[in-house]
Amino acid sequence: xxxxxxxxxxxxxxxxxxxxxxxxxxxxxxxxxxxxxxxxxxxxxxxxxxxxxxxxxxxxxxxxxxxxxxxxxxxxxxxxxxxxxxxxxxxxxxxxxxxxxxxxxxxxxxxxxxxxxxxxxxxxxxxxxxxxxxxxxxxxxxxxxxxxxxxxxxxxxxxxxxxxxxxxxxxxxxxxxxxxxxxxxxxxxxxxxxxxxxxxxxxxxxxxxxxxxxxxxxxxxxxxxxxxxxxxxxxxxxxxxxxxxxxxxxxxxxxxxxxxxxxxxxxxxxxxxxxxxxxxxxxxxxxxxxxxxxxxxxxxxxxxxxxxxxxxxxxxxxxxxxxxxxxxxxxxxxxxxxxxxxxxxxxxxxxxxxxxxxxxxxxxxxxxxxxxxxxxxxxxxxxxxxxxxxxxxxxxxxxxxxxxxxxxxxxxxxxxxxxxxxxxxxxxxxxxxxxxxxxxxxxxxxxxxxxxxxxxxxxxxxxxxxxxxxxxxxxxxxxxxxxxxxxxxxxxxxxx
Amino acid sequence: xxxxxxxxxxxxxxxxxxxxxxxxxxxxxxxxxxxxxxxxxxxxxxxxxxxxxxxxxxxxxxxxxxxxxxxxxxxxxxxxxxxxxxxxxxxxxxxxxxxxxxxxxxxxxxxxxxxxxxxxxxxxxxxxxxxxxxxxxxxxxxxxxxxxxxxxxxxxxxxxxxxxxxxxxxxxxxxxxxxxxxxxxxxxxxxxxxxxxxxxxxxxxxxxxxxxxxxxxxxxxxxxxxxxxxxxxxxxxxxxxxxxxxxxxxxxxxxxxxxxxxxxxxxxx
Numbered sequence: 195x196x197x198x199x200x201x202x203x204x205x206x207x208x209x210x211x212x213x214x215x216x217x218x219x220x221x222x223x224x225x226x227x228x229x230x231x232x233x234x235x236x237x238x239x240x241x242x243x244x245x246x247x248x249x250x251x252x253x254x255x256x257x258x259x260x261x262x263x264x265x266x267x268x269x270x271x272x273x274x275x276x277x278x279x280x281x282x283x284x285x286x287x288x289x290x291x292x293x294x295x296x297x298x299x300x301x302x303x304x305x306x307x308x309x310x311x312x313x314x315x316x317x318x319x320x321x322x323x324x325x326x327x328x329x330x331x332x333x334x335x336x337x338x339x340x341x342x343x344x345x346x347x348x349x350x351x352x353x354x355x356x357x358x359x360x361x362x363x364x365x366x367x368x369x370x371x372x373x374x375x376x377x378x379x380x381x382x383x384x385x386x387x388x389x390x391x392x393x394x395x396x397x398x399x400x401x402x403x404x405x406x407x408x409x410x411x412x413x414x415x416x417x418x419x420x421x422x423x424x425x426x427x428x429x430x431x432x433x434x435x436x437x438x439x440x441x442x443x444x445x446x447x448x449x450x451x452x453x454x455x456x457x458x459x460x461x462x463x464x465x466x467x468x469x470x471x472x473x474x475x476x477x478x479x480x481x482x483x484x485x486x487x488x489x490x491x492x493x494x495x496x497x498x499x500x501x502x503x504x505x506x507x508x509x510x511x512x513x514x515x516x517x518x519x520x521x522x523x524x525x526x527x528x529x530x531x532x533x534x535x536x537x538x539x540x541x542x543x544x545x546x547x548x549x550x551x552x553x554x555x556x557x558x559x560x561x562x563x564x565x566x567x568x569x570x571x572x573x574x575x576x577x578x579x580x581x582x583x584x585x586x587x588x589x590x591x592x593x594x595x596x597x598x599x600x601x602x603x604x605x606x607x608x609x610x611x612x613x614x615x616x617x618x619x620x621x622x623x624x625x626x627x628x629x630x631x632x633x634x635x636x637x638x639x640x641x642x643x644x645x646x647x648x649x650x651x652x653x654x655x656x657x658x659x660x661x662x663x664x665x666x667x668x669x670x671x672x673x674x675x676x677x678x679x680x681x682x683x684x685x686x687x688x689x690x
Numbered sequence: 691x692x693x694x695x696x697x698x699x700x701x702x703x704x705x706x707x708x709x710x711x712x713x714x715x716x717x718x719x720x721x722x723x724x725x726x727x728x729x730x731x732x733x734x735x736x737x738x739x740x741x742x743x744x745x746x747x748x749x750x751x752x753x754x755x756x757x758x759x760x761x762x763x764x765x766x767x768x769x770x771x772x773x774x775x776x777x778x779x780x781x782x783x784x785x786x787x788x789x790x791x792x793x794x795x796x797x798x799x800x801x802x803x804x805x806x807x808x809x810x811x812x813x814x815x816x817x818x819x820x821x822x823x824x825x826x827x828x829x830x831x832x833x834x835x836x837x838x839x840x841x842x843x844x845x846x847x848x849x850x851x852x853x854x855x856x857x858x859x860x861x862x863x864x865x866x867x868x869x870x871x872x873x874x875x876x877x878x879x880x881x882x883x884x885x886x887x888x889x890x891x892x893x894x895x896x897x898x899x900x901x902x903x904x905x906x907x908x909x910x911x912x913x914x915x916x917x918x919x920x921x922x923x924x925x926x927x928x929x930x931x932x933x934x935x936x937x938x939x940x941x942x943x944x945x946x947x948x949x950x951x952x953x954x955x956x957x958x959x
Binding site: 484485569571572573574575576577578579580581582585589590593594 | 758760763765788789790791792795796798800802803804805806814815818819865868869872
């Protein structure tokens, strides 16, 4: 029976139990002068929790554990030396056994019956192929019985699982139902279930992050065992030499500096565009615009945030880049008579400007919320003293909103640093080290994409470097966020 | 403190010969479709305390906010009629609102010091209006204002600490110091003690009593006792109308209007 049907049955059992509990809860009467502790809906939730939680937990555990146990069993059953004789590793052999198992399952029943433990593998292979399952030529005769055994194990395990899980659900519902009485504190128990559910949800979020960081750490450690950390962090040349990969010779040069410089440079240009425009827009929205303007302009501005970044990249490539190039050609023509463009079509300037436009709604929307949340009493206080609106904004509102605005800006900065698509299209992929904003540069994220989209194995430094780059990026944004928190806290202490 | 209380409760005699500082003629206010004030005509005399009382929603705060055009900051509010400050209509299109608010200062219901140092809070008004020619003058204005607000002794050693760190009563006196630093002619107070405990309230009330020697004060209050203690003239508002106005002593002993009578005896409100 498929997992989704099992889940459906469990849900149904719970629902029936819950309904019964609801009905019984309604019939509870005052006992020894005490009215029922909980409303019927809590009795229903109580039974529901008893039916669902243990059985679904068991289902999850079983689904994870059963294949692992199966694999251990099969691996232990490999005939001694046979694996090595066939020129295979344990992993490969197990992979072949697994795919033979898949082949067996895809055969129609009458043809499957023709195959038993003694059938030579050569006879079975054409059958499998006929049903669309290709199996490595290194398969051996002894693998077939193992595959059959494995299939039997998983079938038995699945049936056992179905029965046990459904029994658990029914048992849980029954246990809960039997517990219902006037003074049962179902309300408090449901509260506990809610509590635990919320804790589980938040720990999943945290555990995933920790997991990702650790996997990046391990892969980066692998990379640093091949390329020295000194060369990576302080190298000024990025030359990964894809063609040399795997040949065991030179590994190429992985200097982070050009990428880091490109990332920070493009990010800085973007912030230089986004911060003033976004902040002024936010101040206008929050302080000057009347309600009607605000209700039209604010959603319009936020639509900008909904445009996918690839579209911005497109816009940069097709419109902004050529525009800057032609503009520079005109300017140099006017100044020197020589119409040669000094701004390249793909440049830091183009990428920064377009990314800045992309960031405007983030800055303005976040700052607008923060400025609006400055208490009205402060505004009134300043206006009541005869200050103009702009004096009020400059001297009272912005200082009061500063910690929030700074943290909004740092959040925006981490977005600028993590942006990829615009850079690929607007600034190119050339890892230059330059201070000229009119030339092409590239960023860490672009290089990560480039290193991982080659068809190299995950063991060469050319691909592993992506993890080292990733962890560098992670540390940079982490520092930004921690700094943002620090600033917010510092100002809070001062003002509250 | 008891002594000053005693002098309060007796209340100084109302002098009839005072000149009119602010005069309103038939002031109406609409918030969108809703009419909040129905034609208020009220004279406010110089250098005394005028209290505005009345049940919640009667329009007394709305009226107060008309006197320095703070209603301008509310999009939907529309004010009609005339309010004269020294004979000059403050709703005249040629009038500079910023200047008006420097002449008619305001203290709010909840103490609202800026998130800046105590010194900066007081210096804010003089700075934006360019009242001080140099640093020494500014320093003097700050110190005098704090002294007049009766706060100087408590804060003189920590002028650079944030104003928000003071207690509620001190914060409200800081806001009063901030308002008088601009040397206004009129000070509007919108329930200045409603967020304060009784002791802080008493201090602020004493301060108001002293300030009336130099300033014209209009105070909105929910507390009848407060109106009786600090004011010389009381105006009773009811549902957007001015029910009655008169000398405070008379209003609380022998009101003419039935609504005033009901309100001060606690029958409604």
